[in-house]
Amino acid sequence: xxxINEAINIIIENTENISFEQRDIINCNNRVLAExxxxxxxxxxxxxxxxxxxxxxSQDTVGVHKDNKIGxxxxxxxxAGDWCEDIxxxxxAFKIMTGAPLPIGADSVxxxxxxxxxxxxxxxxxxxxxxxxxxxxGEEIKTLDIALKKGALIRTSExxxxxxxxxxxxxxxxxxxxxLIITGDELVDIESKxxxxxxxxxxxxxxxxxxxxxxxxxxxxxxxTDNRSLILEKVKLALGKADIIITSGGVSVGEYDxxxxxxxxxxxxxxxxxxxxxxxxxxxFATYDKKLIFGLPGNPLSVITxxxxxxxxxxRKIMGKRKLFSNEFDVRLSNDFKSKLxxxxxxxxxxxxxxxxxxxxxxxxxSSNQLMNLTKSNGLIIIPExxxxxxxxxxxxxxxxxx
Amino acid sequence: xxxINEAINIIIENTENISFEQRDIINCNNRVLAExxxxxxxxxxxxxxxxxxxxxxSQDTVGVHKDNKIGxxxxxxxxAGDWCEDIxxxxxAFKIMTGAPLPIGADSVxxxxxxxxxxxxxxxxxxxxxxxxxxxxGEEIKTLDIALKKGALIRTSExxxxxxxxxxxxxxxxxxxxxLIITGDELVDIESKxxxxxxxxxxxxxxxxxxxxxxxxxxxxxxxTDNRSLILEKVKLALGKADIIITSGGVSVGEYDxxxxxxxxxxxxxxxxxxxxxxxxxxxFATYDKKLIFGLPGNPLSVITxxxxxxxxxxRKIMGKRKLFSNEFDVRLSNDFKSKLxxxxxxxxxxxxxxxxxxxxxxxxxSSNQLMNLTKSNGLIIIPExxxxxxxxxxxxxxxxxx
Numbered sequence: 001x002x003x004i005n006e007a008i009n010i011i012i013e014n015t016e017n018i019s020f021e022q023r024d025i026i027n028c029n030n031r032v033l034a035e036x037x038x039x040x041x042x043x044x045x046x047x048x049x050x051x052x053x054x055x056x057x058s059q060d061t062v063g064v065h066k067d068n069k070i071g072x073x074x075x076x077x078x079x080a081g082d083w084c085e086d087i088x089x090x091x092x093a094f095k096i097m098t099g100a101p102l103p104i105g106a107d108s109v110x111x112x113x114x115x116x117x118x119x120x121x122x123x124x125x126x127x128x129x130x131x132x133x134x135x136x137x138g139e140e141i142k143t144l145d146i147a148l149k150k151g152a153l154i155r156t157s158e159x160x161x162x163x164x165x166x167x168x169x170x171x172x173x174x175x176x177x178x179x180l181i182i183t184g185d186e187l188v189d190i191e192s193k194x195x196x197x198x199x200x201x202x203x204x205x206x207x208x209x210x211x212x213x214x215x216x217x218x219x220x221x222x223x224x225t226d227n228r229s230l231i232l233e234k235v236k237l238a239l240g241k242a243d244i245i246i247t248s249g250g251v252s253v254g255e256y257d258x259x260x261x262x263x264x265x266x267x268x269x270x271x272x273x274x275x276x277x278x279x280x281x282x283x284x285f286a287t288y289d290k291k292l293i294f295g296l297p298g299n300p301l302s303v304i305t306x307x308x309x310x311x312x313x314x315x316r317k318i319m320g321k322r323k324l325f326s327n328e329f330d331v332r333l334s335n336d337f338k339s340k341l342x343x344x345x346x347x348x349x350x351x352x353x354x355x356x357x358x359x360x361x362x363x364x365x366x367s368s369n370q371l372m373n374l375t376k377s378n379g380l381i382i383i384p385e386x387x388x389x390x391x392x393x394x395x396x397x398x399x400x401x402x403x
Numbered sequence: 404x405x406x407i408n409e410a411i412n413i414i415i416e417n418t419e420n421i422s423f424e425q426r427d428i429i430n431c432n433n434r435v436l437a438e439x440x441x442x443x444x445x446x447x448x449x450x451x452x453x454x455x456x457x458x459x460x461s462q463d464t465v466g467v468h469k470d471n472k473i474g475x476x477x478x479x480x481x482x483a484g485d486w487c488e489d490i491x492x493x494x495x496a497f498k499i500m501t502g503a504p505l506p507i508g509a510d511s512v513x514x515x516x517x518x519x520x521x522x523x524x525x526x527x528x529x530x531x532x533x534x535x536x537x538x539x540x541g542e543e544i545k546t547l548d549i550a551l552k553k554g555a556l557i558r559t560s561e562x563x564x565x566x567x568x569x570x571x572x573x574x575x576x577x578x579x580x581x582x583l584i585i586t587g588d589e590l591v592d593i594e595s596k597x598x599x600x601x602x603x604x605x606x607x608x609x610x611x612x613x614x615x616x617x618x619x620x621x622x623x624x625x626x627x628t629d630n631r632s633l634i635l636e637k638v639k640l641a642l643g644k645a646d647i648i649i650t651s652g653g654v655s656v657g658e659y660d661x662x663x664x665x666x667x668x669x670x671x672x673x674x675x676x677x678x679x680x681x682x683x684x685x686x687x688f689a690t691y692d693k694k695l696i697f698g699l700p701g702n703p704l705s706v707i708t709x710x711x712x713x714x715x716x717x718x719r720k721i722m723g724k725r726k727l728f729s730n731e732f733d734v735r736l737s738n739d740f741k742s743k744l745x746x747x748x749x750x751x752x753x754x755x756x757x758x759x760x761x762x763x764x765x766x767x768x769x770s771s772n773q774l775m776n777l778t779k780s781n782g783l784i785i786i787p788e789x790x791x792x793x794x795x796x797x798x799x800x801x802x803x804x805x806x
């Protein structure tokens with residue numbers, strides 16, 4: 001049995017990016033850029049009006065104030081999308097709309113609200129500074145400047161910037177394909193009535209949900225009975241098709257817990273088979289070439305916890321993400337909680353902000369075979385290895401779940 | 404011009420759930436339950452062993468300790484998925500695997516690690532309490548108990564619980580269909596070279612990304628030139644097909660800003676056309692029957708900000724969500740920031756946790772026409788209406804963006 005920090009280090013050390021792919025920018029949300037992006041244009045590509053108003057020469061307003069107005073001749077109107085070849089001369093103004101290009105000769109825009117127009121003359125009674133209300137050519141980015149660096153997370157802002165630069169598709173890190181093998185003689189399909197001794201195949205659904213939320217692709221191999229050769233066959237099949245293989249069940253010390261033996265038989269390299277955490281202690285991690293194999297426990301709460309702690313950071317690393325772990329923050333306990341020396345406990349709680357500070361409220365039993373209480377939870381607290389109990393009023397690390 | 408709190412109240416008051424739909428549970432992630440869910444079974448459906456060990460009668464271990472061992476005859480093995488009709492008698496033990504049903508007569512399980520078996524006799528040297536290591540029938544939930552209430556957010560835990568109860572599909576609130584109309588003579592497709600006076604159609608991409616992330620469905624009507632009758636036609640078409648109509652551009656005071664006039668012409672009820680915020684002041688909100696119409700500005704940063712502040716809470720309410728707004732938290736300023744009395748400023752910053760507290764670092768110009776700086780940001784700070792400046796070291800409300 002190893003501690004969780006060792007376990008996570010082993011997983012991260014053995015995890016590599018798979019490869020790259022080209023994708024339409026609109027399908028790149030939450031992906032990571034695998035190339036540097038340079039600008040092929042100046043943005044904006046011209047001196048652009050930031051206001052509805054009049055494009056003028058700022059020098060025409062030198063000395064202008066309330067008691068010393070000037071009138072400029074309005075020669076024409078430029079709207080957004082137009083291109084004006086006419087040159088603005090001293091004493092002239094071109095009416096201009098937000099987003100329209102400034103004519104040659106103009107170096108500023110006066111807001112329409114600060115002017116009055118009558119008989120083609122616009123009256124101005126305040127000084128305008130050079131480049132006032134003008135977004136200068138190349139102010140956002142210049143031709144050949146770097147726009148986004150390899151490793152950038154693609155969000156709405158990056159999709160927008162790429163669109164404005166004319167990039168329709170980009171190279172991003174590939175998402176891993178995750179194969180799912182659920183083992184257990186006791187499992188029946190979820191639409192089935194419960195025959196004697198049977199329970200429904202919950203883990204296929206929770207794991208599918210978790211894998212999809214993580215951004216990975218899923219291939220489900222469905223359920224397999226606790227039959228060594230059947231499981232072996234599925235594991236071999238999965239190794240041919242996926243980058244990550246997840247099994248659920250069959251990792252305890254019982255007579256029908258075959259997973260570790262099977263992994264040894266296929267030639268996988270077992271890295272650990274037990275971690276000092278609750279829930280989820282019996283978890284096996286192995287590698288096979290560059291593929292990762294996670295033997296998760298069979299209890300629903302253990303499955304969710306071990307996926308989040310061990311599998312998700314690996315998926316994130318494969319996808320090129322810099323942030324592998326969720327944000328933790330200080331949480332004050334509203335109840336007493338029990339733990340065990342030498343073990344890290346993940347206790348699901350209801351987190352509520354009270355006077356600017358998050359408080360953790362007990363939601364009841366943390367029995368690893370049930371999900372009912374987890375539906376009342378929105379977060380967890382982490383009781384560290386060196387603690388046997390945690391008391392009301394104490395502060396521990398916590399985080400939100402399913403975010 | 405109204406303030407942002409009034410604006411949000413008006414939007415929320417005018418927003419209703421559309422209707423319900425049946426969906427497969429695996430496609431219900433992040434949806435809201437529109438029915439109460441009751442259990443048709445006891446979970447677990449039998450007294451279940453929580454350990455690999457031996458099912459016994461606890462009374463057989465009364466008085467047992469290290470110096471007073473007992474031996475029980477091992478009659479058979481029950482594995483997960485088995486159903487055993489044999490009755491356990493005093494002096495007997497049935498070997499039992501995790502997840503297997505207890506035989507009639509047994510009321511406890513002793514862990515295999517605490518026993519020694521030899522010649523079909525299992526030796527026990529400690530007292531076992533009644534129901535020790537047993538998950539009782541109905542402990543998680545009993546037949547006809549309520550499992551999930553209408554209004555519950557469906558996450559991995561809820562999908563798992565529903566699967567364990569045999570629900571393959573459920574009734575959830577429908578997501579709204581959002582129609583997108585982007586206006587502007589200056590816009591060209593993103594794959595186009597930039598002709599004189601033109602910029603690329605960035606907003607269609609950012610809005611598509613924001614709408615998809617919010618869980619709504621999208622119908623894009625593409626770009627329309629600043630032609631009153633063409634825009635009118637598209638708005639009418641959109642009103643026939645969508646629950647929410649978003650336009651971008653055409654809401655300022657310029658001569659080609661038609662949106663408000665067009666909305667009046669189709670018979671929409673204009674609720675407001677200007678909000679005291681930055682970026683995004685010229686935003687129009689109208690209703691038409693139960694449909695919502697948002698006339699967003701044309702500048703990319705204003706589009707993103709107004710979508711997040713005004714459209715997203717409406718989408719969330721339609722989807723039945725209780726939490727309409729993002730979590731805010733205290734942020735300490737690492738720089739000075741300027742604002743304007745009477746206006747609420749959303750300033751994009753880089754948030755970084757230092758000594759357990761988030762600090763806001765300036766990322767540069769907040770010019771609403773550009774996204775380059777937004778790509779350097781992971782959050783925002785909110786400068787309230789009553790402040791003209793905010794100084795280094797002060798604490799304001801902040802939040803993460805694109806979460």
